Amino acid sequence: MKIEVKLTTKEEAYIIKNMYPLYLHDLSGHYGLIAGHTPNCHGIFEDSNDYTTLQDQYDAQNIWWEKQNCLYSYLILVDDIPAGFELVATPPYCTPGIDFFVNDFFLMQPFRGNGIAQCAATKVFEMFRGKWELFTNPADKNVIGQKFWHKTVSNYTKGNYEEVLGPTIDGNKLIFRFCNT
Template sequence: MNIEVVKVPLEEKQILNNLLKMYCYEWSQYNKFDVNDQGEYEFEYHLSDFWNKENHFPFFIKVNGILAGFVLIDDDFAVHLNYDYAISEFFIMHKYRRAGVGRYAAKFVFDMFRGKWEIGRHPHNIMSVGFWDSVVNEYTDGKYEIIKSCPDFVYHDGTYADIISFEN
């Protein structure tokens, strides 16, 4: 299996937006977002930030040349305002989950962007909680911090996020 993490060029923004719709739909079970009258999620309107704002980076995740997900990196922090990078959104399509694709992609971007990282996660998304605990623990050899139920990051559904932080 050949896994690639490739920067999304502006001309492929619509492809990323198509994947983002799937991601938003899946996420709606946790954050309780509705769609508007056009059937769009509000987050879709912020996608342009990843080409227009400094320190915002969109990446496709591909397996054998086929789209398998995406990762969005930015500097919009909930807690650690002096940090360097945050995982804004991370999505692996169901077919590729539990096959090492997400683990590879996460470690790849961590290696690509050296510095201080912040990752927010919804505590009710048990798959995400297990994934990030495992990946970050392995990547940092256990040298990371976690703030559970952080009052500085509240999801749309009122749930306090867990915040993972580390330096690489």
């Protein structure tokens, strides 16, 4: 099985945009009926009712391809088939003192459970050197996500990382921080 992580261009953005509603639907299972994790009145997983179509949501995501020197959109491919994505932000789109932030990470269901996600995350970590941060939902509904990031970050850093529960721009989260310089 060939696992590839590829930086996408504006011309390829549609592939990640096609998967994004699946990602948001997936997140809704981890958060339940919390605002922003249920569909709006138009059936779109967004905080605002301003998004009436998926095209509206797609247009809002264009920033990932417009700010190419500080926002990076990676497509995860398995045997040349789109399997997921990882969106990485750099300053000013992350916590002060952090160089790289895993903004979004998603692997579609058929590709889960066989090491692809850990391999893809590690490949992206290797592309950038510095202080990293990522966070995930600390709720019991997200035990699988918590275990995934604990295992992935622990294996990648050989146990040299920080894992804390604390406030973020998205509420109280389980935060992982490490440095790979």
